[in-house]
Amino acid sequence: MAVRCLIRVEGIVQGVGFRPFVHRVATELGLAGHVGNDARGVFIEAQGEPAAVEALIDALRHRPPPLAVVEGLTTAPLPCDGAAGFAIVGSDRTGAPLALISPDVATCDDCLAELLDPADRRYRYPFVNCTNCGPRFTIITGVPYDRPSTTMAGFAMCADCRREYDDPADRRFHAQPVCCPACGPRLVLRAAAGGAPIDEAGDPIARAAELLRAGAVVAVKGLGGYHLAADARDERAVAALRGRKHREDKPFAVLCADLAAAAGIVRVDDAAAALLSGPQRPIVLLPRRTGRGSVAVAPSVAPGNRDLGTMLPYAPLHHLLSRAAGGPIVLTSGNVSDEPIAFRDDDALARLSGIADAFLLHDRPIHVRTDDSVVRLWRGRPQPVRRSRGYAPAPLSLPVAADRPILGCGAELKSVFALARGRRAFLSHHVGDLENAETLRSFVDGIAHFRRLLAIEPEVVAHDQHPEYLSTKWALELDGVELVAVQHHHAHIASCLADNGETGPVIGVAFDGLGHGTDGTLWGGELLAADLTGFARMAHLEVVPMPGGARAVREPWRMAVSWLATTYGDRWPDGLDVRRRHGSRWDDVAAVARSALSPRTSSVGRLFDAVAAICGVRDAVTYEGQAAIQLEQAADRGERGSYPLPLDGEVLRGTELIAAVVTDVLAGVPVPVVATRFHRGLAVGAAAACAAVRERTGLAAVALSGGVLQNQLLLDLLVGLLERDGFRVLTHVRVPPNDGGISLGQVAVAAAMGGAPPPAATSI
Ligand code: ZN
Ligand code: ZN
Ligand code: FE
Numbered sequence: 001m002a003v004r005c006l007i008r009v010e011g012i013v014q015g016v017g018f019r020p021f022v023h024r025v026a027t028e029l030g031l032a033g034h035v036g037n038d039a040r041g042v043f044i045e046a047q048g049e050p051a052a053v054e055a056l057i058d059a060l061r062h063r064p065p066p067l068a069v070v071e072g073l074t075t076a077p078l079p080c081d082g083a084a085g086f087a088i089v090g091s092d093r094t095g096a097p098l099a100l101i102s103p104d105v106a107t108c109d110d111c112l113a114e115l116l117d118p119a120d121r122r123y124r125y126p127f128v129n130c131t132n133c134g135p136r137f138t139i140i141t142g143v144p145y146d147r148p149s150t151t152m153a154g155f156a157m158c159a160d161c162r163r164e165y166d167d168p169a170d171r172r173f174h175a176q177p178v179c180c181p182a183c184g185p186r187l188v189l190r191a192a193a194g195g196a197p198i199d200e201a202g203d204p205i206a207r208a209a210e211l212l213r214a215g216a217v218v219a220v221k222g223l224g225g226y227h228l229a230a231d232a233r234d235e236r237a238v239a240a241l242r243g244r245k246h247r248e249d250k251p252f253a254v255l256c257a258d259l260a261a262a263a264g265i266v267r268v269d270d271a272a273a274a275l276l277s278g279p280q281r282p283i284v285l286l287p288r289r290t291g292r293g294s295v296a297v298a299p300s301v302a303p304g305n306r307d308l309g310t311m312l313p314y315a316p317l318h319h320l321l322s323r324a325a326g327g328p329i330v331l332t333s334g335n336v337s338d339e340p341i342a343f344r345d346d347d348a349l350a351r352l353s354g355i356a357d358a359f360l361l362h363d364r365p366i367h368v369r370t371d372d373s374v375v376r377l378w379r380g381r382p383q384p385v386r387r388s389r390g391y392a393p394a395p396l397s398l399p400v401a402a403d404r405p406i407l408g409c410g411a412e413l414k415s416v417f418a419l420a421r422g423r424r425a426f427l428s429h430h431v432g433d434l435e436n437a438e439t440l441r442s443f444v445d446g447i448a449h450f451r452r453l454l455a456i457e458p459e460v461v462a463h464d465q466h467p468e469y470l471s472t473k474w475a476l477e478l479d480g481v482e483l484v485a486v487q488h489h490h491a492h493i494a495s496c497l498a499d500n501g502e503t504g505p506v507i508g509v510a511f512d513g514l515g516h517g518t519d520g521t522l523w524g525g526e527l528l529a530a531d532l533t534g535f536a537r538m539a540h541l542e543v544v545p546m547p548g549g550a551r552a553v554r555e556p557w558r559m560a561v562s563w564l565a566t567t568y569g570d571r572w573p574d575g576l577d578v579r580r581r582h583g584s585r586w587d588d589v590a591a592v593a594r595s596a597l598s599p600r601t602s603s604v605g606r607l608f609d610a611v612a613a614i615c616g617v618r619d620a621v622t623y624e625g626q627a628a629i630q631l632e633q634a635a636d637r638g639e640r641g642s643y644p645l646p647l648d649g650e651v652l653r654g655t656e657l658i659a660a661v662v663t664d665v666l667a668g669v670p671v672p673v674v675a676t677r678f679h680r681g682l683a684v685g686a687a688a689a690c691a692a693v694r695e696r697t698g699l700a701a702v703a704l705s706g707g708v709l710q711n712q713l714l715l716d717l718l719v720g721l722l723e724r725d726g727f728r729v730l731t732h733v734r735v736p737p738n739d740g741g742i743s744l745g746q747v748a749v750a751a752a753m754g755g756a757p758p759p760a761a762t763s764i
Contacts, residue, residue, distance in 0.1 A: 411739040
């Protein structure tokens, strides 16, 4: 009494060993039929005992392969036929592609064992992979996911690899990037053009490691782009890398061979170990270890930073290189200052020749430039700082379904776009800061690639309200789509809501750098009453001028001028070093601050800048958020004091806080104490303002978002105070609180609006 059944499985079911898994289980259960990939996922026809068919369906639902994500499973009865045996059939290329693309996956334990086994035919082969690991998103050129639709298309499998690929019992059964030393990509070491000649013969990895140990900078082609590597213990090498890359202070990430090696430079607890060694392998920001038993990392790796960005190898090449190097190596993106990371060979050789002494190259093309992801731990949970390699393009669920396909364009800095359909949002890899033609091109090309891969043709395009953002300008030129302008901080709060699977309403605390406000000022210290469809501005930080506009962002001392002028008028307090340091320029900037020329802002990020400059921590920055980061780093965690930040109507009186900072600084109170009192004052003021908004609205949940809330000291203090006061607090877990999470908020807002343009402000 046999039955026959058609089963369709959707989700991340391609490139993750799904068909071999189905084949194995079906064969064990004595079922006849076949399994194949098509554009929507996996289709199965199974015929046999009803209990056996049930058992197969149960296994698909509850015990899929480790990297698979089953999002939908449907069954339909079919008339029985005379089929015998179970087969894997070729891909069906018809129909609209709906299958999900797997992110890149770190080398699995089985492949690592082969890599290190002298008896294995892939011993020390830097491209070993299988159905459970290896490159995916970065090499996929189209769907369905099959070898011809990857950058492995040009490598013909040898007989041995073909046998593994065709053997249902093999771990490499239908593993698309399968290869070996006989048939796959090769590594070469090359001297930089115009640089010192090097010996290019011999084992490229051993030679590259020797060069690293000798103090050289080596460009390494990885999974999603080129890195620049240097011995992390060698101050001269790391300082040279900084100089040549024009990267003055921004911390470098460090690659360690394994968990034990990582534990030599940073404190690794269970949560950190799980994150470091998970399949995504992000850079994890962890507290630096010092003293006995620790490995000394050169000061130039992360100047003045208590944390170190630490990463374990995610590709076989990195395993081999980090082992051969014999110690931690700096592995930073292969670019000059703020340009996008290089990922094409000719471009990398041209752009990085002035930086790298040698190039460790291979001939497997990278299709999508994908930077390393960066994650930190907060209360033992991951909090993304940059969501890219290993995560993109895995979908995030939306709290409301999008009736029509939506594109979210993101903001400007840390650009990430999003495509959404139904309950799924696909956030892109990190595109970079959309401030130049090259990044804009990679933004536009990236959107086109995602549209093809996911077969999502956006009908609604959500964008920031800032008229000068390149992403806004690009969106405004699109034809035949409905545009939805989403206010920047509404998008931040919507992003936090969507991140937590909620729709609001909540009190949204958006503490941020800068975003275009609805009143012509630049916002960034906002308390909103918001849900996905709209918001009302309930309170905000006192508004001050930003003398010099963009220059005030690069030169925090200008914000000190602004805040001091707002606090004291022209009766400057005597004896402030920050004023002395800037001599006659001080009065010029003060005049600009008082003029109508200066944009006005309620940004908390700019308040951090002012306090950092008043304390003498930072007068000018070389990367976004530097002054705030250093103020957080400086804080004395034992200090209990606080500065006043009273709510006066709808305004948080920052001038009172600044006056208290000035009093302490003039009294010679140490910077670490001032820094902590400032953080606590801000947290207490914000929490009290939330309580006042709760009084007016009845809202008892708070969502925290915006780049400033990457500050863990502020987050700890604020969340603690809010929870003590009975609030339910939402923080980010899947996307960053910074502008890298904005596009999720934009598509969530557009989905909730059903595409209708939101009013500038709505009351809840
Ligand atoms: Zn593997
Ligand atoms: Zn081979
Ligand atoms: Fe922002």
